[in-house]
Amino acid sequence: MTINEAQDQIVDEFALFDDWSDKYEYIIDLGKKLPPLDDRHKKEENKIKGCQSTVWLHAEPKDDHLLFEADSEAVIVKGLASLLIRVLSDHSPEEIARANLSFIDRIGMGQHLAQTRSNGLASMVKQMKLYALAYQAKMSKP
Numbered sequence: 001m002t003i004n005e006a007q008d009q010i011v012d013e014f015a016l017f018d019d020w021s022d023k024y025e026y027i028i029d030l031g032k033k034l035p036p037l038d039d040r041h042k043k044e045e046n047k048i049k050g051c052q053s054t055v056w057l058h059a060e061p062k063d064d065h066l067l068f069e070a071d072s073e074a075v076i077v078k079g080l081a082s083l084l085i086r087v088l089s090d091h092s093p094e095e096i097a098r099a100n101l102s103f104i105d106r107i108g109m110g111q112h113l114a115q116t117r118s119n120g121l122a123s124m125v126k127q128m129k130l131y132a133l134a135y136q137a138k139m140s141k142p
Contacts (some may be wrong), residue, residue, distance in 0.1 A: 005093055006087045007103035014107040015050055023107070024076065031078030034085075036113050037071035051120035053077045059131035066135055068128060080109075080121050088128050093139065096132035101125060 001009075031039040031048045036098065041058040048055040053074035056118035060067050088096050104110055110118060 001114065003087055003091055003099045007050040007101070007106070010083060010086070010103045011106045020108075021113050023112070027079035027083070028075050029079070030082040031072075031080075034070070034078045034082040037069050041069065048120065048123050050123035051077065053083065053120065055120065055124065057081070057124060057127055057131075059128070059135070061135055061139075062090075064092055064139070065130060066093055066096060068123070068131075075079040076117070077120060080117070081124060084121075084128060086122055088132075092134040093136035097136060099129075099131055 014023055014026070017026060034055055037056050037058060042056045046056045046058050051072075053072050055072040055077055056070060058069045060069075066089070068085045070078070070085060072078045072081060083103075084101075087101065088099060091099075104121065109121070113121065
C-alpha cells in the first residue's frame with residue numbers, strides 16, 4: 001500500500017465517526033493495540049523532543065525500507081504514533097522524506113488536538129523524516 005493509499009484509508013475510517021469524542025476513542029483504541037517497544041529501544045536517543053508525554057521512536061532498515069516502532073506512556077500519543085507508523089513504516093527513505101501527510105488535516109486532527117499534542121505530533125513526523133533522510137544518506141554512500 002502506498003503512503004497516499006494508507007492516508008486515504010485512515011480518512012475513510014475517521015469519516016465513519018460522527019463526533020470527535022468517538023474519534024478520540026478510536027485513537028486511544030489504536031494506542032492500546034500498538035505493540036510495546038522493546039525496552040532496549042527505550043533509550044534517550046530514541047526519545048522524541050517536543051512531546052509533552054514521553055515518546056520513544058525506533059527506526060530500523062529492512063532491505064531498502066524503514067520500519068518504525070514507537071511507544072509512549074500516554075495511550076492517546078501511542079494512538080497518534082500508530083497512525084504515523086501505519087502511513088510511513090515499510091516505505092523507502094525517499095518516499096518517507098517526500099511524504100505530504102495530508103491525513104492529519106483531512107481528518108481534522110490538527111484543530112482538535114491540544115497545542116501540546118499538536119506539537120508532539122509534529123515532532124514525531126519531523127523525527128521520522130529525519131530518520132529517513134539519515135538512512136537515505138547512509139544508503140547512498142559507496
